[in-house]
Amino acid sequence: MADFNPSLNEDQLTIQKWVHDFAEDVMRPAAEEWDEKEEFPWPVVEEAAQIGLYGWEFLANAMFNDPTGLTMPVAIEEMFWGDAGLGMAIMGSGLAAAGIASSGSQEQVMEWVPQCYGSPEKVQLGAFAASEPDAGSDVGGYRTSAKYDQATDEWVLNGTKAWITNGGIADIHVVIAVVDPELRSKGHASFIVPPGTKGLSMGQKYKKHGIRASHTAEVVLDDVRVPGRCLLGGKEKLDERLARVRRGEKGNSQAAMQTFEATRPTVGAQAIGVARAAYEYSLEYAKQREAFGRKIIMNQSIAFMLADMATEIEASRLLIWRAAWLGKQKGFVNAEGSMAKLKAGRVATHVTERAIQILGGYGYTREYPVERWHRDAKIHDIFEGTEQIQQLVISRAISGLRIE
């Protein structure tokens, strides 16, 4: 195992600057408009596609050609420093791509992942649909069913998915469905719903607190028929896995834990991108704003707040980078990916709230960006595993006990 080295190489510094420039020049000026509109920001995503920032090649390069694991969190932090709603619009298809890569065969990855992105001339989207109206954290409670029709070699999907990023507007939907209800979360499988498939429609589009440029909606599946080859991993592997579970044989939970833990540092990186934006802005503001005849930063109460904000961001980044590096080494021991995500979400929510405090009344208005950053930060305590679910995962890892 290579040593953990929290310094960036030349390539990473170049990527960091490239993403930062896009965030500063394109995302920042557009952020307020798309937050107000609450619509999918096609022009921004198209511009990201033009420079290669939106596309599966970027994702593949950043993920697979980087033995340190740091490239992805570094790029994502810069993007979310630009804007979290626009950042999510650019990164949302990655959830579908990751879902395909984690369960699909090599041929399936080659066929479907590029279709989650399309081309700079024709941008496409992917969506990863797992959560349901009555089951978000409780994945064993999913009800969307997938039944095999042997006569036609098709799978028939029925159910409703909730809170789906790019739901209903995506070209490729990756849907988690129940193939054996008795096996609870072990009886699930992942399916591709190709573009234009009959029976898939968008339900309600949610009006959100933050990341409003990112599209979040229900996905309704009404007798959706997909060909057998759309089952990720294939039927033979699914049948073998289900048979093993029914015999009571233990799955490879260590491998599953490594996979889940590996995606969490990137969500943490999103959170600290938002936190850093708010911290930098409030630091500058505190150096300019005067009250009682002096700059407000000259009061320890303000300066110490900023000192704490800076410290928390640095601490989070180190946790994230270390977790991202552990992910590459398959070296998670104590759910360090969950620790990084838990900490970064809390830090982003806290730091953005403190930024409002530092700006006082102005911070509470929509004329200044800190209130938007505070709204955007909160999602990081909720999606991709809530704060409490991260605590559950960590407490089980450190204790070896099945904490409920």
Ligand SMILES: Cc1cc2nc3c(=O)[nH]c(=O)nc-3n(C[C@H](O)[C@H](O)[C@H](O)COP(=O)(O)OP(=O)(O)OC[C@H]3O[C@@H](n4cnc5c(N)ncnc54)[C@H](O)[C@@H]3O)c2cc1C
């Ligand atoms: C903007 C947005 C985008 C999203 N994008 C996607 C997406 O693309 N694809 C997708 O599949 N999902 C997506 N989600 C869904 C998201 O992952 C879920 O909202 C999240 O997992 C929480 O599920 P829930 O909302 O049902 O809350 P619940 O599971 O009902 O939780 C409610 C509260 O109870 C707590 N709780 C639940 N169980 C326990 C427990 N055992 N112990 C302690 N506390 C517990 C939770 O921490 C939380 O505080 C998105 C959500 C949002 C808001």
